[in-house]
Amino acid sequence: MHFxxxxxxxxxxxPIEIIDITAEVQATFAxxxxxxxxxTLHSPHTTAFVSLNERETMLQQDMLEFLTRLAPKGAGYGHDRAPVDGRENAHAHLxxxxxxxxxxIPVDNGELLLGRWQSIFFVELDGPREARTLNIQISGVR
Structure with a gap:
């Protein structure tokens, strides 16, 4: 077994950003x-996540608008009255x-088993941020 x-x-x-990281993950895997x-992809952040979804310009715009409406910034959340790190980011946590x-993502016959329309996204909910991390762990047999 290789790790x-x-x-x-x-x-x-x-502030909210959807970054396609499919190419970087595939290159690391290759x-x-x-x-x-x-x-396995893992975000160690509480306001940035990983998602599999379709990469299409209008859909990505719809995603940004949906996320913005889901929990609007500055809506009077308790966390924003006493932020731990000085960032009023309750909306991002919600x-x-x-x-x-x-x-x-399973691997079979040397390929990532992504669906035809699936891309891999890093989703920032509390940006901009100078440094974010995504952990990539590959395990399997060669």
Whole structure:
């Protein structure tokens, strides 16, 4: 059994941002020559997440608008009255209740088993941020 871990560093530029990281994950996976196993992606943040969804310009715009409406910034949340790190980001934590901190993608016959329309996204909910991390762990047989 082979294991490989990597940290992908990201910089976000918008308050809410959806970043396609499919190519980076596939490149990391390709270097390991795994025939069967799993690629696990994990965000160690409480206001940034990982998601599998369709990459289409208008859909991504719809996603941004939906997330913004789901929990509007500055709506009088208690967390914003006494923020732990000085950021009024209760909206980001609340949206995060509906998102995943991790995703697992099966590997078979040397390929990530993503659906035809699936891409891998890092979703920032409290940006911009200079430094974000996504943990990539690949396990399987060569």
């Amino acid at each position: 490989h871990s990597r940290r992908l560093s990201l910089r976000t530029t918008a 270097r390991e020559s795994i025939r069967a196993g799993t690629v 949206i995060g209740l509906f998102m995943n901190a991790s995703e697992s």
